[in-house]
Amino acid sequence: MSMRSTARHWLGGIRLYIAAGIILLTYQLWQWNAITYKDNSELLASHLHESFGWVALMWLTAALAIGPAYRLFPKLPGKLVMRDARRMLGIGAAWFASLHAGVAYIVSFQAANPLSLATYYQKGMLLGAIALIILLSMAFTSFDGAMRTMGPWWFKLHRLIYAGAVIAIWHAMSIGVHATGIPALVSVIGTSIVLFVLHIQVALRQEKPITEMQVLALCLVGIAIIVLSNYGFQLHLDQYARGAR
Amino acid sequence: MASRIRKQSMRVLVTAATVVLLTAGWSSDTVSAHILESDGPVSAVMHMPPDDNPQAGKPIDVNLSFSSTDGNFTLINYDTKLRIERDGQLLDQADVTRKDGYEREASGEVEVAEPGAYTLVVAGTPQSAGRSFTLRYTIRVSGGENRTRPGADFWIINATAWSLLGVVAYRMVSLGGRYRGKPTGR
Structure with missing residues (x-):
């Protein structure tokens, strides 16, 4: 492709503008927190990394919702645009997750050696690191060349997004003190259930018969949602009990 | 008919998902600071409820979640004190009280009269054998609301x-x- 046609290709596609949106949102989150906590650098850093973490989860949710939403509602406008947007949304999730991890590790954990930390933090960090590796591996293979080179392995790798989402929620609940508050729990569990139902509906409506692997994957994700919900509410009750004493 | 109902119910679900997502975005604004400090094997994350925004002239509630790399840490074995200092000068101190039924969760309450930067010191002395620990946290006490809304x-x-x-x-x-x-x- 010539320079001109490459420029035309990118300018006429949605991904470039989503990339611009990622940069704009990053700057706005920083600016919002810098104004709000201008007199307190510790609070600024802490709120910033938590904001990045939540935004990463939201972008991941958007990337997960587009496919089943358009299969169930084929008349929704912008189908081709949104399907093309998915990869950049995934890259956005990986970007915000990386910022979250970087700021949290450097500021909250003061770049401590993970091996020297208590098991509680090691577990939380390990879960976060696994989710981040999954997101980054998908982000780095989210271009057409990688898709052609990897063949069927590309699809296998990118299906890890479901495992990544489950592990990211587990990470948030295990180490994020405010992820077990009622607004966060209701939001995360509610969204997970809606996404799960969407995927079940898609599987039931597909033309070819549902495969054993699909049934297994859906069962595993369903069980993971039940277990994580129970875990989150247990932690919430535990914190409530502590506060009440 | 059945398919129309199904489609309508799916639309309701998608709307609910949007509302839930927006709520998640809103709730991200209510989180607050938790800084880990360590001394040898002992670590603690400090939180000042409800929003890590201590005020001058009002009691500062300090919550501490302890942990240790060796896994044997329990507050029962320590006499733990909470101090608040400025430029090395002690301004207030209190006992760190273990929460009922918890071995590693504790809280204490101190107070300062003036806004400014202070050091919170958590010092634990073993009741029998063992190593003492000292954890230091820098906090900012405001005279009022220390958040500026954009x-x-x-x-x-x-x-x-x-x-x-x-x-x-x-x-x-x-x-x-x-x-x-x-x-x-x-």
């Missing part, structure tokens, strides 16, 4: 930036014609 200019500039991006994206994508009846990559 003004109208913040919202105007950012709304303009997003609108511009949206208009340019819509215009360029429409002109590009890349998505007209053509399948795209996965």
Whole structure:
């Protein structure tokens, strides 16, 4: 492709503008927190990394919702645009997750050696690191060349997004003190259930018969949602009990 | 009929998902600071409820969640004190009280009269054998609300930036014609 046609290709596609949106949102989150906590650098850093973490989860949710939403509602406008947007949304999730991890590790954990930390933090960090590796591996293979080179392995790798989402929620609940508050729990569990139902509906409506692997994957994700919900509410009750004493 | 009901119920679910997502975005604004400090094998994360915004002239509630690398740490074995200092001068101190039924969760309450930067010191002395620990946290005590909400200019500039991006994206994508009846990559 010539320079001109490459420029035309990118300018006429949605991904470039989503990339611009990622940069704009990053700057706005920083600016919002810098104004709000201008007199307190510790609070600024802490709120910033938590904001990045939540935004990463939201972008991941958007990337997960587009496919089943358009299969169930084929008349929704912008189908081709949104399907093309998915990869950049995934890259956005990986970007915000990386910022979250970087700021949290450097500021909250003061770049401590993970091996020297208590098991509680090691577990939380390990879960976060696994989710981040999954997101980054998908982000780095989210271009057409990688898709052609990897063949069927590309699809296998990118299906890890479901495992990544489950592990990211587990990470948030295990180490994020405010992820077990009622607004966060209701939001995360509610969204997970809606996404799960969407995927079940898609599987039931597909033309070819549902495969054993699909049934297994859906069962595993369903069980993971039940277990994580129970875990989150247990932690919430535990914190409530502590506060009440 | 059944398929229409199914479609309607799915629309309700999608709307609910949107509301839930927006709620998640809103709730991210209510989180607060938790800084880990360590001394040898002992670590603790400090939190000042409800929003890590201590005020001068009011009691500062300090919650501590302890942990240790060897896994044997329990507050029962320590006499733990909480101090608040400025430039090395002790201003107030209190006992760190273990929460009932918890071996590693504790709280204490101190107070200062003036706003400014202070050092919270958590010092534990073993009741029998063992190693003592000292954890130091820098906190800022405000005279009032220490958060400044972004003004109208913040919202105007950012709304303009997003609108511009949206208009340019819509215009360029429409002109590009890349998505007209053509399948795209996965």
